[in-house]
Amino acid sequence: xxxxxxxxxxxxxxxxxxFLLINIPDTLAKxxxxxPLIGFYANExxxxxxxxxxxxxxxxxxxxxxxxxxxxxxxxxxxxWLYWFGQIFEEYLGKNRTVGLYLMGGLCGxxxxxxCYNTLPIFAHADTxxxxxxxxxxxxxxxxxxxxxxxxxxxxxxxxxxxxxIALFFVLIDFFGIIGPNSGGEIAHLGGALIxxxxxxxxxxxxxxxxxxxxxxxxxPKLKVVSNNSFGKSDRKPRQExxxxxxxxxxxxGYDSLSKQEKEVLFRASSNEG
Numbered sequence: 001x002x003x004x005x006x007x008x009x010x011x012x013x014x015x016x017x018x019f020l021l022i023n024i025p026d027t028l029a030k031x032x033x034x035x036p037l038i039g040f041y042a043n044e045x046x047x048x049x050x051x052x053x054x055x056x057x058x059x060x061x062x063x064x065x066x067x068x069x070x071x072x073x074x075x076x077x078x079x080x081w082l083y084w085f086g087q088i089f090e091e092y093l094g095k096n097r098t099v100g101l102y103l104m105g106g107l108c109g110x111x112x113x114x115x116c117y118n119t120l121p122i123f124a125h126a127d128t129x130x131x132x133x134x135x136x137x138x139x140x141x142x143x144x145x146x147x148x149x150x151x152x153x154x155x156x157x158x159x160x161x162x163x164x165x166i167a168l169f170f171v172l173i174d175f176f177g178i179i180g181p182n183s184g185g186e187i188a189h190l191g192g193a194l195i196x197x198x199x200x201x202x203x204x205x206x207x208x209x210x211x212x213x214x215x216x217x218x219x220x221p222k223l224k225v226v227s228n229n230s231f232g233k234s235d236r237k238p239r240q241e242x243x244x245x246x247x248x249x250x251x252x253x254g255y256d257s258l259s260k261q262e263k264e265v266l267f268r269a270s271s272n273e274g
Contacts, residue, residue, distance in 0.1 A: 105139020
């Protein structure tokens, strides 16, 4: 699965491996010794605490929390939605934006969680922690639905449903859930949704945040002179204007409406990403 080149498969693989490394030893320890072996320390040091004084000591948790899960059903549904929407996301935007968007969604979810739990009166005496990939997954779900709102996904017992309605359903569920027992998780989901929506809107305007961040850590390539006299010429990187026109066409008419030349331009654009 990890050799396919899909970053969605990579993210799923990391989440599953972390889950198994924590839960298999704990299951055996509980069976033989009636006490968890790793789970206590994983919860203590890898989950994101709402308490800022603890966060300063465990400064890595805004990243580590998004690869942790509270149970089998938690990781199962997160990974299923990540796979379904992630496959569509990578089909239209390539594989090099996936991890960046997942991390941005998780970080935005962590920020909103910490902001709410340390400023809003309703959470004044709450001392809790955040765990799960949901904020990063929500970023990919909402980004995909924003890019392709009329793309349909077949749901079990329901049939074809447009992505925009699935995304709206998730956002409403999370919004109404912020006064429920999983307030912190629902707030983080909304943070991930916000970054997914905003990222695609900025990308459609020609501002690729992930590419800009990646360029900071990437060595500048040597100057290369190429011909620039045709729209579909295969020896040059497509211009952002060309990509934007194609993305707009996909959003309005779907991927199948593209000509062979436009599909080649989109393929070269994804191949040339950082």
